[in-house]
Amino acid sequence: MSDMQKRRSRQMRPVHAADNPLVRPVDRAEARVHRTTLTMFLLVVPFAVVLGVFGYGQLARSADAAAANLRTVEATTTAEAPSATTAADVTSGASSSLATPATWTLDGREHEGTVAVPPRTPTGTGVSITVDAAGNRVAPPPSHADTVVAGAFLTVLVLTAAGIVLLTIRGAATRRYAERRDREWDEALARLFAEGR
Known part of the structure; x- marks a missing residue:
């Protein structure tokens, strides 16, 4: 490597604060x-x-662990879902599903509760729900x-x-x-x- 190449190489190296005597301690x-x-x-x-x-x-x-203790059953609505809950829900679009009365059977015992269905869902519509060992409706376990x-x-x-x-x-x-x-x-x-x- 020639002297000019060495000088150019030194000039192209980044100057660090530690190498520069003009850099203040602060x-x-x-x-x-x-x-x-x-x-x-x-x-x-x-x-x-x-x-x-x-x-x-x-x-x-x-x-x-939660999924091992839960079961999925078919619930049947016992009433028609209303068209909307309130005027505010209709305008805001907040209500895409409504709580509607339903029944389901687990181990020969009938249970009652509500299920979420779209507005104006007819009576007798089947909905899959998650229940615990006692037949009470619970939230499904989180998915993967x-x-x-x-x-x-x-x-x-x-x-x-x-x-x-x-x-x-x-x-x-x-x-x-x-x-x-x-x-x-x-x-x-x-x-x-x-x-x-």
């Missing part, structure tokens, strides 16, 4: 804080992913997609919280170093004007 300290907060965020990423996978596993196991979304949400939540905390620390440090730079400038100007007298 700038070096601020650069250290920025590097530290970035490193800490990168260290939080695998922790958040592991936490999300763990949360997904816990939810999947609890959903499987629900548990995946919950695990991903937990990961994003941890990353967001860590990001907010680290950005707050970094912002506070940046303000502090900016104030320190201003003080140093004021002191330097005061010394300059004092020497000029």
Whole structure:
């Protein structure tokens, strides 16, 4: 490699704060804080992913345990579903299904309750519902997609919280170093004007 190529190679290397004698100590300290907060965020990423996978596993196991004690039965509506609940629901479009009386049978025993059906559903319509061992209607266990979304949400939540905390620390440090730079400038100007007298 020729001398000119060596000089060009040295000129193209990035100048780091530690290598530059003109960089003030306050700038070096601020650069250290920025590097530290970035490193800490990168260290939080695998922790958040592991936490999300763990949360997904816990939810999947609890959903499987709940599903083992639940059964799906066919309920039959005993009345026609009304056209709408209130005028507000119609205008807002909030009500796509209405609670309608229904009956279902489990182990030879008949049970009564309500099921969610679209407006104006006729009497005698069959609806699949989830019941517990006593025949009481319960919410169905979360699906695989629900548990995946919950695990991903937990990961994003941890990353967001860590990001907010680290950005707050970094912002506070940046303000502090900016104030320190201003003080140093004021002191330097005061010394300059004092020497000029």
